[in-house]
Amino acid sequence: MRNFVLTAAFVFAGLAMTAHAAETDVHVDSPIGPLAGSLVQPAQGPTKAAVVILPGSGPTDRNGDNPMGVKGGPYRQLANALAEQGIASVRVDKRGMFGSRHEGFNPNNTTIDAYADDTHAWAKYLATTTKQRCVWLLGHSEGVLVAEIAAQKPQGICGLILISGAGRKAADILIEQLKANPANAPFLPQVLPVIEDLRQGKRVDASKIPPPFLPLFKEDVQPYIINWFQKDPVALLKAYKGPVLVVQGDNDLQINMTDAHALAGSRPGVELKVIPGMNHVLRRPAEGQGANIASYGDTSMPLAPGLVDVIAGFIASARP
Structure with a gap:
């Protein structure tokens, strides 16, 4: 595994504030150069826990948007909602993409294992910044597999929150x-x-x-x-002994309940929560495939009801 060095300074130019959250642009170092992310901390009260939010596949940015049609920032919405519950987070741009882009580096020239290395760098940074003994890894879609791989070296990881993740080999x-x-x-x-x-x-x-x-x-x-093809998500999860929450929407066009049950059945103690009506981009659209697909690009649509409460409740109950 590659060794990472934390950058010494924050980038405060991107500071943003809401009533419940303070957001800052931050970086960690990596073998290709600095990786970019957004740190969100509760604006008031103590930080109860901290979460690294790992993005889905392809050109998905730290907010959960991508040029293939997902808009509205579901990860940004999630980070702000968690801050209201006293939970800090960092959401990240994958190496070679968006804020983590570097001239001369092909973003295709990477691996799932490299993303897991980057995850450890972010976890160390977030634990240090928020003064937490350990942090949670929250993976969405492809980020689920990244979290599972990173957790094979569990030091500094409180547990896993796996949303809309595959339960079979790719x-x-x-x-x-x-x-x-x-x-x-x-x-x-x-x-x-x-x-x-x-x-x-x-x-x-x-x-x-x-x-x-x-x-x-x-x-x-x-x-x-x-x-990617070499990775078995069920075997990886079986090997990890810390707390695990599997979250799945029952209106997901890309990942279905078969995958969720496979992950939850990987070993005793893995908790499964089904969010009624939630689709793959963490929203609850109207019925029908057309409405489901249209919701991907709806910038006004909120997160699916119940999602944040399920995550915050699990962290509170399973916190080491």
Whole structure:
């Protein structure tokens, strides 16, 4: 594991304040250069706990937004709501992206394991800043897997809060999704061997990849995919002995209750909470797939009712 050095100073230019929370732009050092995040602390009263919020897959920023349609900052909303409960947090930009972008570094040239290294840097920073003995890791979507990997070295980690996370290996989920779409049928004889080679740790020449799937399996991202395919979320969670909360919405179009039950069943003591009506971006839209998809880009929609109370309640009851 790489060693990280905390930066000595905060960047106060980004300071923001609400009635319940004070937000500051902060950084930690990494092998590629400083990584950027936003620290939110309760504006009044003592800090009861601290949480590192780990983002979902692809170009998802520290606020939970991404250029593919998610807007409204669900992670920012979550951080502010937790501050109202006396819980500090830091939400982060992944290495190579957004505030953590550095010239000459390809953000595809990374791995899930590298994200876990970065998580430890953020956890150490947050514990020091908030004077907490340990901090909680809150992963959303892909961030669930990052949290599970980071927790294999549990020093300084209070426990895990896993929201909308996969309970199966990524290659298995990808194959299932491809087979479920009839439009993919003509390409499956070519695509499935590509997935199998990557599962086996083998790079695949672009000439063997059907053109519609080149963006998904492009050569510069294959090391990331190979590393990702190796991870078993259930086995990782089984190996971690600290407190774990699995949170799943029953209106999630991307992750379903099968995954939540797989994670919760990984070992005794893992707690599962289902948030009625919550979708993958932590909101409760109106019924119907159209409304669900539309909610991804709705900047005015609040977090799903009950989500923050479930998280804060778990932290209060399981706090070491």
